[in-house]
Amino acid sequence: MKLALFAAASALALSLGSARAETEVVFNFPVAVGGPVTEIIDGYAKAFMAENPGIKVTPVYTGSYQDTIARTLTQIRGNDSPAMAVLLSVDTFTLYDEDVIVALDDLATTDEEKAFLTDFYPAFLANGQVGGKVWSLPFQRSTPVLYWNKAAFAEAGLDPETPPATWEEQVEFAKKLVKKDASGAVTRWGLRIPTSGFPYWLFQGLTTANGVELMNADGNKTNFDDPAVVEALEYLVSLSKEHGVMQEGIIEWGATPQAFFEGESAMMWTTTGNLTNVRNNAPFDFGVAMLPAQKRRGAPTGGGNIFIFNAVDEATQKAAFEFAKFLTSPEMAADWSIKTGYVAVSPAAWETDAMKAYAADFPPATVARDQLEFAVAELSTHENQRVTRVLNDALQAALLGQKEPAAALAEAQAEADRILAAYR
Amino acid sequence: MKRRALIPYLLLAPGFVLLAAFTHWPTILSFWSSLFTTARGRRPSVFVGGENYAAALSDPIVLKVLWNSALYAAVTIPASIALAFVMALWVNDRLPGRGFARLAYFTPTILPMVAAANIWLFFYTPGFGLLDQVLGLFGIPSTNWLGSDQSALWAVMVVAVWKEAGFFMIFYLAAFQAVPPSLGEAARLEGCGRWGYVRRVLIPLVAPTTLFIAVNALINAFRVVDHIFILTGGGPNNATNLLLFHIYETGFKFWDTAGAATLTMILLAILGALAAVQFFLLERRTHYR
Numbered sequence: 001m002k003l004a005l006f007a008a009a010s011a012l013a014l015s016l017g018s019a020r021a022e023t024e025v026v027f028n029f030p031v032a033v034g035g036p037v038t039e040i041i042d043g044y045a046k047a048f049m050a051e052n053p054g055i056k057v058t059p060v061y062t063g064s065y066q067d068t069i070a071r072t073l074t075q076i077r078g079n080d081s082p083a084m085a086v087l088l089s090v091d092t093f094t095l096y097d098e099d100v101i102v103a104l105d106d107l108a109t110t111d112e113e114k115a116f117l118t119d120f121y122p123a124f125l126a127n128g129q130v131g132g133k134v135w136s137l138p139f140q141r142s143t144p145v146l147y148w149n150k151a152a153f154a155e156a157g158l159d160p161e162t163p164p165a166t167w168e169e170q171v172e173f174a175k176k177l178v179k180k181d182a183s184g185a186v187t188r189w190g191l192r193i194p195t196s197g198f199p200y201w202l203f204q205g206l207t208t209a210n211g212v213e214l215m216n217a218d219g220n221k222t223n224f225d226d227p228a229v230v231e232a233l234e235y236l237v238s239l240s241k242e243h244g245v246m247q248e249g250i251i252e253w254g255a256t257p258q259a260f261f262e263g264e265s266a267m268m269w270t271t272t273g274n275l276t277n278v279r280n281n282a283p284f285d286f287g288v289a290m291l292p293a294q295k296r297r298g299a300p301t302g303g304g305n306i307f308i309f310n311a312v313d314e315a316t317q318k319a320a321f322e323f324a325k326f327l328t329s330p331e332m333a334a335d336w337s338i339k340t341g342y343v344a345v346s347p348a349a350w351e352t353d354a355m356k357a358y359a360a361d362f363p364p365a366t367v368a369r370d371q372l373e374f375a376v377a378e379l380s381t382h383e384n385q386r387v388t389r390v391l392n393d394a395l396q397a398a399l400l401g402q403k404e405p406a407a408a409l410a411e412a413q414a415e416a417d418r419i420l421a422a423y424r
Numbered sequence: 425m426k427r428r429a430l431i432p433y434l435l436l437a438p439g440f441v442l443l444a445a446f447t448h449w450p451t452i453l454s455f456w457s458s459l460f461t462t463a464r465g466r467r468p469s470v471f472v473g474g475e476n477y478a479a480a481l482s483d484p485i486v487l488k489v490l491w492n493s494a495l496y497a498a499v500t501i502p503a504s505i506a507l508a509f510v511m512a513l514w515v516n517d518r519l520p521g522r523g524f525a526r527l528a529y530f531t532p533t534i535l536p537m538v539a540a541a542n543i544w545l546f547f548y549t550p551g552f553g554l555l556d557q558v559l560g561l562f563g564i565p566s567t568n569w570l571g572s573d574q575s576a577l578w579a580v581m582v583v584a585v586w587k588e589a590g591f592f593m594i595f596y597l598a599a600f601q602a603v604p605p606s607l608g609e610a611a612r613l614e615g616c617g618r619w620g621y622v623r624r625v626l627i628p629l630v631a632p633t634t635l636f637i638a639v640n641a642l643i644n645a646f647r648v649v650d651h652i653f654i655l656t657g658g659g660p661n662n663a664t665n666l667l668l669f670h671i672y673e674t675g676f677k678f679w680d681t682a683g684a685a686t687l688t689m690i691l692l693a694i695l696g697a698l699a700a701v702q703f704f705l706l707e708r709r710t711h712y713r
Contacts, residue, residue, distance in 0.1 A: 070676045094679065097464045185565045196571065197657045247550060249571035250660040255549045264551040386678040393485075396661035400573050422467075 023319040024056045028075075028085035030068040030304060033061045040339055048326045055319045065304065069094075072309075076100050081311035083320040086139055089127035089305040090380035090388075093219045096130045097382055102308045103133040107321040116325060120346045123301050126377035130219070136305035137328050138345040140336070142271045143299050143368050143375055144205050146292065147278060150285040152177055152188065152266035163289035164267075167209070167235060170292045174245035177266040190245035192265035193236065194253040199395045200379050200388050201300055202269050205291045206232035208298025208376050214391075219381040220423040224391060225406075225413035228295075233398055233405040235294075241401070250396055257281070271302065272368040276341040279362070288364035290371045297374040303342065334358075343368045381416075382423040390415045451692065458685040469682065476686040485662055486670070486687070493667040496581060497645040504585045505637055508592035513622070515593070516600045526597070533591040541654035544583045545570075548655070570656055573663040580664050583651050588644060592637045599633040600626070635706055642698055646691065667691050 027045070031037045038061050045057040062068040065088050072085050076098075087095070095101045108114045117134045118125065124138035150160035156176040164170035174190025181187050193202050200214075207214055212228035215221065223229060239246040246265075253270075260268045261281055269291065278286060291299045306324045308317055326332060330348035334355040337344035344350055350359070350369060359366050381387045394412035397403040403411075458476050463469035480486050515526045532540060547554045548569040556566045569579045603626065611621045627634075649669040652658060658665035658673070671691065675684030 066677065073679070098679070099464075183563065183565075196659060247566075247568060247571075249568035251568075251571060252545075252549065254545065258549075259551065262552045383678065385673075386680070389673075389678070392659075393661050396659055400660055402573065402661065 022054050022056050023315050024058060025084060025316060025320045025323055026082040027057055027059045027320075027323070028062045028068055028072050028082045029059050030063065030065045030086055031061050032063055037340065040336070044327060044332065045323075048323055051326075052319075052322060055322065057323055073098065073100070076309060076311050079311070081309045083312045083316045084306060084308045084324060086304040087136075087307055089124075089136060089138065089141070089301075089303060090378050090384050092128055092130060092135050092305070092307075093380055093382045094384050095307060096135060100309055100311065101135050102310045102317055103135055104137065104308065104321065104324075105133050107308065107317060113325070119348060120328075121372045121375075123372050123375035123377065124345050126217075127301065127380050128305050129217075136307045137324050139304055139306045139328060140340065140342045141301055141303040141305075141345055142273045142342055143301050143371055144202055144269055144271055144291060145299075145367055145371065146267060146269055146289045147260060147274075148267045148287045148289065149260065149263065149282075150287055152263065152284075156266070160285070161287070163287055164292045166292050167294045170267075171239070171243050171245060174239070174267065175243060178245055186244075186247075188263055189247055189265045190267065191239060192246060192251060192256055192259055192268040193239070194251045194256045194268075194270065195236075195396065195399055196250050196252045196254075198253075198388070198392060199250075199399075200391045201302060203232065203236065203391075203395055204300035204376070204379060205269065205298070206236060206294075208300065208374075209291060209294040209296060210235075211295035211298075213376060214379045215381050217377075218423075219384075220420045222381060222387065222391075222413060222416040222420070224394070224416060225410045230406045230409055233395065233409060236395075237398055237405060240399075250399060260286075272343055273303075273341055275364060275368075279364075288367045290367060290374070297371070299371055299375050300378045301372075301375050302378050337365075341365075343372070381420060383419050387416050387419055390419070454685040454688045454692075457682055458689050460682055462680045462682040476682055477690075480683065480686050480690065485665070488662050489665045489667055489670045490690075492577060492663070492665060493646065495577065496584070496666060497642065500581050500584045500588070500645055501638065501641040503581075504588040504592060504641055505634065507585060507589040508637065509596055511589060511593045512596035512600060516597060529593055530590045532587050532589075533594075535587075537587060537648060537650035538654055540587060541583065541651035544651070545655055548579055571660060573660055576656055576660060576663045580651060580655055583655065584645075584648065587648075587651075588641060592641065595633050595637055596630060599630040603629050635702070638706075639699070639702055642702070643695070646695060667694075 027041075029038075029041055031041075038059070041059050041061075045059050048057055049055060060082065062071050062085075068085060069087050069091055072082060072087065075081055081100075092101075104117055105114070108117055117137075120138050123143075124141050125134070128134055128136035128138065146163060148163050153160040153173075156173075158173055158176060164173045170191065177188065177190040178186060179188035195202070204214060207229050210228045210232045212223060212226050212232075214223055214229065216223075240248045256265075256268055256270050257274050257277055259265050260278070261283060263284075275288070290297055306327065308320045308324065310317070312320070327336075328345060330346060330352050331354075333344045333346055333349035334352040336342060337349065338354060338358045344355055349355055379388055379391070390412045394403070394408040398405045398408045402408075459473055460469040460471055461476075511529050515522055515529065519525070535543075550556055550566045550568045550571065555569065560566070567575070569575050607625055607629075608621060611625055616624070646666075646668060649666050649672070652664055652666060652669045656664040658669050667687065668691065671684050671687045674680050674687060
């Protein structure tokens with residue numbers, strides 16, 4: 001009996017020993033289990049392992065971004081850290097403050113690797129940088145764009161091929177697009193800018209165009225009470241209160257594409273992530289344009305970056321870095337963009353044959369790329385979710401008419417100053 | 425003899441270990457961490473005593489959240505109990521298709537809250553949502569139910585009552601069937617009307633069930649916030665932010681574990697006080713057979 005136990009134990013030890021010979025990279029990925037995206041990621045992992053026999057990549061599908069960061073930080077606190085994860089790029093400061101991530105500059109040893117770290121669009125890289133170092137690589141990134149219903153444009157006597165280029169035109173077009181029934185009730189709104197959940201993101205499409213950034217690069221100072229930010233909020237509020245071209249109150253994100261398909265709104269602002277959805281489901285011709293300009297053109301970026309954690313040993317960090325480089329290489333970035341609709345993250349990806357063919361076949365996909373030239377980092381600070389929450393509440397208070405835009409933003413700035421004082 | 429004395433404790437041990445490991449110990453830990461600041465990787469936590477409590481109770485969002493939770497409980501608990509009672513009365517009678525009616529009333533209970541909330545999200549969508557389409561037939565203009573601070577909390581309460589009432593109905597139904605029919609016959613002979621029977625016979629007889637349901641409803645009013653995640657995310661501007669939802673956000677979005685522990689202790693204190701009131705005051709007035 002004892003002998004049998006001993007034999008079993010040594011067999012177990014042997015099998016563990018042989019498993020250790022290859023480095024295992026656990027990869028938390030923010031998508032629900034079982035969807036088509038899991039197949040794509042599994043495929044990438046297989047392709048990578050075929051090229052790198054010493055490394056075993058284990059993707060773990062962990063639900064939403066919020067579920068994924070909650071799970072990842074809990075794992076790290078429980079000494080069961082994954083090697084890498086895709087998390088919101090704006091959580092870089094949070095993860096940096098928690099002291100759980102590795103600076104990728106420290107993992108890049110060759111000149112080639114160091115150059116690779118800066119190969120991405122600057123607007124995408126910005127959110128991953130703290131203190132002059134790169135802490136995460138852009139992976140599944142997006143930017144908001146304007147979608148318009150060409151049939152509705154024609155019906156309203158507008159040129160179906162010309163989207164609004166400025167704030168003023170946007171209001172003017174939207175007014176023509178509003179349709180009312182006999183009783184005066186609106187049956188079609190001119191414009192839909194969703195404001196539920198995280199209104200700050202699309203709001204950045206207004207503030208950037210109005211020539212102002214919401215925060216500094218160090219992530220310890222916000223500019224919520226800047227007069228240009230107040231102007232942007234006044235414009236947003238005026239769309240429903242003054243011009244009557246947008247539904248009053250808070251507008252739901254999730255229902256936005258459906259509202260566009262149903263003709264409830266003739267134009268919508270939403271993420272490029274909806275491109276494939278709209279392409280498949282809009283029962284009319286639609287166009288995709290950059291967000292309209294005011295003082296300049298402008299939009300935020302959004303989406304997820306790849307992070308590597310410092311709780312795993314150095315060999316595993318290196319292996320994870322290899323896989324991160326593989327995932328963000330031009331060929332893979334192009335493939336990922338074509339399969340999912342996210343914006344390919346590097347100029348080199350757009351130079352690949354696959355991407356060129358895709359862009360020629362579906363020109364709206366290039367709008368997002370062209371907008372990147374004008375795009376800025378998404379709002380991100382220390383204690384990011386708390387600070388953005390402060391701004392979200394202020395925006396909603398103004399949209400609901402509870403507070404004047406200037407007062408709401410002044411209060412938000414005071415609260416953000418209080419939170420960020422510790423980081424200056 | 426000594427051995428014998430030990431046996432009851434041994435039998436109680438599994439239950440006690442579970443309670444201690446998953447209820448008492450976490451409670452003590454929460455209280456302990458509510459006395460410190462949140463440790464950030466680059467900054468250690470410091471003892472601050474009651475400062476977290478002072479900060480929480482002077483935070484306008486926390487006050488708003490407490491008010492929302494109180495209103496939510498004050499409306500959903502009586503509403504779901506009353507609705508459950510009426511539904512149970514209805515399906516207790518010998519009406520045709522009784523089984524079907526019972527099933528229909530019970531269906532919301534079986535649905536997962538997240539799925540139910542997604543259905544309601546469609547009901548509430550302004551313009552092309554079900555509610556607006558039906559109201560539109562009567563010429564009522566489109567309403568942004570979840571997007572207005574006036575209506576959002578009420579809209580969320582409706583979902584909660586709809587979800588809870590069917591579950592409580594089952595308990596009332598069981599209680600009604602335990603009431604001897606002779607009491608109803610006697611009441612009728614005495615010339616007591618239907619309403620009189622319900623008020624003077626049925627309600628007092630099922631009082632223990634009502635107490636049981638009330639305790640459950642109270643717990644659920646503070647515990648079930650799944651629909652908030654789907655319907656409003658606590659918005660617009662905290663109009664539907666409830667205490668447990670705020671604790672989740674503080675703990676797992678803001679990563680302020682000390683703040684979340686503080687709010688958890690406040691929640692525990694409120695629930696403890698309410699449970700004490702229910703058991704010590706109401707129990708005396710409840711008639712057990």
